[in-house]
Amino acid sequence: MQPFAYSAPTTLEEAVEILDKHGEKARPLAGGTDLLVQIRGGRFDLDTVVDIKKIPELNEISNGNDELVLGAAVPCHKLYDDPSISKSYPGLIDAATLIGSIQIQSRSGFGGNLCNSTPSADGIAPLIVHSAVANIQGKSGSRSVPVEDFCTGPGSNVLGKGEMLVSITMPNKGDKFGAAYERFIPRNEMDIAVAAVGASIMLDSNGKIAEAKIALASVGPTPIFATKASESLKGKEPNEAAFKEAASIAKSECSPIEDMRGTADQRKHLVEVLTERMLIKSLERIGG
Amino acid sequence: MVNVSDSKNYKVIGTNPIRHDGYDKVTGRAVYGADIKLPGLIWASIVRSPHAHAVLKSVDTSAAEKVDGVFAVMTGKDLPHLADSWIDHGEGTENVAWSSENIMATKKVLYKGHAVAAVAAKDRYVADYAASKIKVEYEELESVTNVEDATKEGAPILLEDLVGDHIGKKVEKTNIASVTRHEFGDPDKAFQDAEHVVERTFTLQMVHQGYIEPHNATATWDEEGRVKVWTSTQGAFPVRTSTAAILDMDVSKVKVTPLEIGGGFGGKIPIYLEPVCATLSKKSGRPVKAVMERSNVFQASGPAPGGTITVKMGTDKNGKLIAADTSIKLEAGGFPGAAVGAAVQCIFAPYEIANTRIDGYDIVVNKPKSAAYRAPGSPQAAFATETVVNELADLHGMDPVDFRLLNASKEGTRRADGVVFPVIGNEEVLDAAKASDHWKSELGTPMKGRIRGRGVASGYWFNVGLKSTVNLTVNTDGVVALVEGSTDIGGTRTSISMQAAEILGIPATDFRPTVGDTETAGYADVTGGSRTTYATGFAAVKAAENLIEVLKERCSIIWSLDKQDIDFENGTFFATKDPELKFTFKQLAANLDSTGGPAASSGSVDLESAGGAFGTHIVDLDVDPDTGKTDIVRYTAVQDVGTVIYPAYCRGNIQGGVVQGIGWGLNEEYFMKDDGSQANTSYLDYRMPTALDMPNIDVIMVEKPNPGHPFGVRGVGEVPICPPIAAIGDALHDALGKRFYDAPMKPGRILNVLGKISD
Numbered sequence A: 001m002q003p004f005a006y007s008a009p010t011t012l013e014e015a016v017e018i019l020d021k022h023g024e025k026a027r028p029l030a031g032g033t034d035l036l037v038q039i040r041g042g043r044f045d046l047d048t049v050v051d052i053k054k055i056p057e058l059n060e061i062s063n064g065n066d067e068l069v070l071g072a073a074v075p076c077h078k079l080y081d082d083p084s085i086s087k088s089y090p091g092l093i094d095a096a097t098l099i100g101s102i103q104i105q106s107r108s109g110f111g112g113n114l115c116n117s118t119p120s121a122d123g124i125a126p127l128i129v130h131s132a133v134a135n136i137q138g139k140s141g142s143r144s145v146p147v148e149d150f151c152t153g154p155g156s157n158v159l160g161k162g163e164m165l166v167s168i169t170m171p172n173k174g175d176k177f178g179a180a181y182e183r184f185i186p187r188n189e190m191d192i193a194v195a196a197v198g199a200s201i202m203l204d205s206n207g208k209i210a211e212a213k214i215a216l217a218s219v220g221p222t223p224i225f226a227t228k229a230s231e232s233l234k235g236k237e238p239n240e241a242a243f244k245e246a247a248s249i250a251k252s253e254c255s256p257i258e259d260m261r262g263t264a265d266q267r268k269h270l271v272e273v274l275t276e277r278m279l280i281k282s283l284e285r286i287g288g
Numbered sequence B: 001m002v003n004v005s006d007s008k009n010y011k012v013i014g015t016n017p018i019r020h021d022g023y024d025k026v027t028g029r030a031v032y033g034a035d036i037k038l039p040g041l042i043w044a045s046i047v048r049s050p051h052a053h054a055v056l057k058s059v060d061t062s063a064a065e066k067v068d069g070v071f072a073v074m075t076g077k078d079l080p081h082l083a084d085s086w087i088d089h090g091e092g093t094e095n096v097a098w099s100s101e102n103i104m105a106t107k108k109v110l111y112k113g114h115a116v117a118a119v120a121a122k123d124r125y126v127a128d129y130a131a132s133k134i135k136v137e138y139e140e141l142e143s144v145t146n147v148e149d150a151t152k153e154g155a156p157i158l159l160e161d162l163v164g165d166h167i168g169k170k171v172e173k174t175n176i177a178s179v180t181r182h183e184f185g186d187p188d189k190a191f192q193d194a195e196h197v198v199e200r201t202f203t204l205q206m207v208h209q210g211y212i213e214p215h216n217a218t219a220t221w222d223e224e225g226r227v228k229v230w231t232s233t234q235g236a237f238p239v240r241t242s243t244a245a246i247l248d249m250d251v252s253k254v255k256v257t258p259l260e261i262g263g264g265f266g267g268k269i270p271i272y273l274e275p276v277c278a279t280l281s282k283k284s285g286r287p288v289k290a291v292m293e294r295s296n297v298f299q300a301s302g303p304a305p306g307g308t309i310t311v312k313m314g315t316d317k318n319g320k321l322i323a324a325d326t327s328i329k330l331e332a333g334g335f336p337g338a339a340v341g342a343a344v345q346c347i348f349a350p351y352e353i354a355n356t357r358i359d360g361y362d363i364v365v366n367k368p369k370s371a372a373y374r375a376p377g378s379p380q381a382a383f384a385t386e387t388v389v390n391e392l393a394d395l396h397g398m399d400p401v402d403f404r405l406l407n408a409s410k411e412g413t414r415r416a417d418g419v420v421f422p423v424i425g426n427e428e429v430l431d432a433a434k435a436s437d438h439w440k441s442e443l444g445t446p447m448k449g450r451i452r453g454r455g456v457a458s459g460y461w462f463n464v465g466l467k468s469t470v471n472l473t474v475n476t477d478g479v480v481a482l483v484e485g486s487t488d489i490g491g492t493r494t495s496i497s498m499q500a501a502e503i504l505g506i507p508a509t510d511f512r513p514t515v516g517d518t519e520t521a522g523y524a525d526v527t528g529g530s531r532t533t534y535a536t537g538f539a540a541v542k543a544a545e546n547l548i549e550v551l552k553e554r555c556s557i558i559w560s561l562d563k564q565d566i567d568f569e570n571g572t573f574f575a576t577k578d579p580e581l582k583f584t585f586k587q588l589a590a591n592l593d594s595t596g597g598p599a600a601s602s603g604s605v606d607l608e609s610a611g612g613a614f615g616t617h618i619v620d621l622d623v624d625p626d627t628g629k630t631d632i633v634r635y636t637a638v639q640d641v642g643t644v645i646y647p648a649y650c651r652g653n654i655q656g657g658v659v660q661g662i663g664w665g666l667n668e669e670y671f672m673k674d675d676g677s678q679a680n681t682s683y684l685d686y687r688m689p690t691a692l693d694m695p696n697i698d699v700i701m702v703e704k705p706n707p708g709h710p711f712g713v714r715g716v717g718e719v720p721i722c723p724p725i726a727a728i729g730d731a732l733h734d735a736l737g738k739r740f741y742d743a744p745m746k747p748g749r750i751l752n753v754l755g756k757i758s759d
C-alpha cells in the first residue's frame, strides 16, 4: 500500500471536479468496505481518496408515496431501521440485512455495492426487481440509467471519467406488490453468493400477474435481469406451474463460470431452485 | 505419590478457578508474538514463488538494495545450508537440510509461496515495495498436487536426491518418500472366510488449522554472536533447536522468548521466519520482525495432508470384525513427513481385529510442507474406517453403537503396529454414548424443506509423554511462583498450577504461573500431542512433592526437630509428636526468611507413553436436498478424558475440536487450480465454520483415570477432531440414503451424489 491523499468535499460540484481532475488516480469512498480492502490488496494505485459522505445529496433518504430516493452513501442499516421502507421495499431489506455483518451494514450501502459492480453483489439484483434507476452526476451534467444497465462487466460500469453516483430511485408499487432476495452460501454468514436470485411480483385486480421481475447474481459477468423468465409470468395465475416454468427459463438465462465457489452446473441448478423459492416468497409477501 | 483412588476427595482438581491468563486476555493486555516492539526495530518482507514447481535459476536483489529505507536483503544462499542431518523433537524428527530449503529455497521451489528472498526495511510498506523489486528467474516445471498424480508413471520428481524407503527397499527417482507395512495375523485368509466384506476408497483435501494469529518472529543477532528470538510458538525449546540447527550454531547461542499464542493446533511447531529475521538482523545490526499475511499462512505454513485412503474390513456371521486391510496415502507437501506414521497407529485402534494389514505412504507433492494438525493423520483415517464400520453395521442390521461395542478394543487388545493397550476407556465411552439422551432421543422435525439425519462415529488419539520441567518458588506471602517451559495454548498455566495446588493444599489462585524463556525455564518439549496438562502437570506434581520436603526441612529448623518427625497433610505442616507445633502453608511461608529465604524446588519428567483416549460422537443434521446446504442441529461428543482437572477447559477443548472437525467435514479444503496454486487463500473462500454455523455442542466426559499419571490425567485436546467427518457422512447417509466417500461433503458434492448436477 502506498500513501494517498484524502479529501472530503461538501458539494457535488467539488467532488466531481476532483474526480475529473485525477481520473483513474482518484476514487469515491462511501462506506469504504470494498474500497479500503481493494487499496490494501493492490487493486488500485490511487493518489486521492474522495470521501463523499459529507455531501448532503448522498445522504438523502426520502420515502415518498410514489418513490424512494436513496442517497449513494446511505448505509444499509438506515433502511431496515425504517418500518415504512421495509413494508414497500422488502427485496431491498432482504439484501440490507444479509450484506456482511452488523458492522458492515452500519457503514456500507447500496450505492457502494452498485458502483463496485461485482457479479456477486447482493444489492444489485434486489434493486433490479424493484425497478431502480441510478442517478449519475458528471462534470457536464446528470443522467439516469436503469440499474439493470449499470454494470458492464466484473468490476466495471457505465460511469465515465469524473462521473459519480448521486442516488438511486425506486417506484413504490403499492399493496399488490411483493419482492424477495436470497443468496446461496454454504455457510450461514461471511460468504460470497454461489448463486443468488431476486424476484418481484405485482398482481392486477384479478389476482393475475401484472408484472414480474427476476434478477440473478453470481451467475454471469454482471448481475443479470432475466427478462425472458420475467416476461413469461405476465398475465399468468401466480401458481406452481407458472413459477416452475419461469425458474426453468431463468436457468437458461445465466452463464456462470466454474471456480472455487461452485461449478457452473451447480450454479444453474441453484438459479432454478432459488427462482421458484423467491417467486413463492414474493407472492406470500403481497398484502402481508 | 497421590493415589488415583482418592479422586473424589480432591479440593482443586475438578474445579473451575479463574484462569491465570484470563484478565490479560479479556482486557487486551496480553502480549502476542506480533506485539513485541524493540528499539530500532525494522520489518521484513519475504519474496515468494509464484510457481508451484520450478528450478530457481537466479535471484537478483540489486534493485531492492537501492530502495530508500532498506537495511538488508538476503537469499537462501545466506543460510549455512548443511548436509542432511536429523534433529529429534521428541514428537517427530526433522531433516535440517530440508527445513532450511523450506525456509528459503536455493535450488528449486516446490510450492506456490515457497520463500526465495527477503528484505528488511524501515517499515512493512517499504519492505513490501523493495521485495517487489527483487528479480527472480524461474524455469517452470510441471507440478503435481495430489497423491494420485504424484505417483503416476512419468510424474515429475520433486526431490532429485530423495531415496525412498519402500518397505525396506531403497528406491531412487520417486515421490514416495516411504512405504511402511504393519501386519498381524493373516488378513487375506480371513477375508475369504468373512460373511461380509466392505472395501471403499476415500479422498480428502488438504486443510489448514486456521489459527487466527498468523506466524510471526522478531530476532536480533548481536555483536557477541548470540541470537535472540521472540515468537509465538508451541515450543520455545524446539524453536531454539531448529533455529540453532539451521543457523549452524550451538543451542546456547540462541535464546527464545515465547509470547502469547493465538492458536497453533500443531501448525506452530515448525519454524518459518526465525532464521530469516536473525540473518537479516545480522546483516543490518537491527532487530527484525516478520509477520505473515493470511494468504501466506495458507500457502506457506504447514497445513494437514489430504490424500487417498482405501479401507477393507470383513466380519464373521455374528458381526465380529475378523479382518482389516488399508492403504493410507497422505500428501507430505514439498518435503517428506506427512502424518502417515500416526495415521497408521490410529486407523483401526478402536477395534479388536485379529488379522490386520496397514500400509502407509508418505508422498511429496507441490503443496506447502504439511505439519501436525490436532491428532495428525487420525481424522483422515477415522473418516475411512468409521464409514466402513457403519456400512458393516448396516449389513448386519445392527445398531452402530452395539456393533462398535461388540468389536471394541480394550485393555490387552494388540494393535497391528504392535502396541498392546493398557487401561483404556473405549467401551465406557460407547456405553455412555448409548445411554446418552441424544442417542435415545427421536430425530425431531427438520427445518422447512430439509431432511434430518443422525450419524455416529468414533475416533482415537494415542497422546504423547516426553520431557517437561516445572520450577516452584514460595514467596513469603504464601504465593507460589511457578515457571514452566511448555507454551500455553489453551490454559495450561492453570491446569498445571492446579495439580501443584492440590498437592500443596492451597488454592490455584495462590499460584503465579509463568511460561519462561529458554534461559529461565527448565527444558520442555512441544505443547503438542495433548501432553501438557499430562506431562508438565506430572512435573508440577513432582516439583510440589519436592517442595514439601524442602518445607519440612524448614519446619525442622524452626522447631528444632528432626525432619522425619514432621509431616504434611491437608495443607498443614505439623510435628508428629507435638500437636501444638503446626503451620499452615501460609504461616510457614511467612517464617521462611529466618530459615534461609524463599524456598524453591523443581520437578522433571521424561515420559515414554501417555494414556490414549477415545471419543464417540453423535450428530443430527438438516440437509436441503435441493441446494445441498447442511446445518448441524445437534451434536454430542462423548470422550474418555482420564481425570478431569478443569472441567470448563476440558469441555471447551472438546467443543473446539468438534468445530474444526465439522469444518473439515462440510466445507474446508485447499481448492487447487490447474497451475498448482491454491485458489482460496483467504477466510472468505476457505470456508471455516462461523459461529452461526455451530449448534451448542454437548460434551459427555467419561472419567477413566490414566494409571500412568498421579491424578489419572489423559490428553484431551486431539481426540475430538477425529470422529466428526465420518459422523457427518453417516448422518447424510441417514438423511439421503447415499454414502459419502469424499471430503468435504460440500453442497455441490451432495447435489452431485444425489444425481442433481454433474461433477
Ligand SMILES: Cc1cc2nc3c(=O)[nH]c(=O)nc-3n(C[C@H](O)[C@H](O)[C@H](O)COP(=O)(O)OP(=O)(O)OC[C@H]3O[C@@H](n4cnc5c(N)ncnc54)[C@H](O)[C@@H]3O)c2cc1C
Residues within 6 Å of the ligand: A027, A028, A029, A030, A031, A032, A033, A034, A035, A036, A037, A052, A072, A073, A098, A099, A100, A101, A104, A107, A108, A109, A110, A111, A112, A113, A114, A115, A116, A120, A121, A122, A123, A159, A163, A164, A165, A166, A190, A191
Ligand atoms: C467483511 C465484509 C463482508 C462483506 N459482505 C458482503 C456481502 O455479504 N454481500 C455483498 O454484496 N458485499 C459484501 N461486502 C462488500 C461491501 O461491503 C459491499 O459491496 C458494500 O455494499 C460496499 O459499500 P461501501 O459503501 O462500503 O462502498 P465503498 O467501499 O465505499 O465503495 C465501493 C466502490 O464503489 C465506488 N464508489 C462508492 N461510492 C460511489 C459513488 N457514489 N459513485 C461512484 N463510485 C462510488 C468506490 O470507489 C469503490 O470502488 C463485504 C465486505 C466486507 C469487508
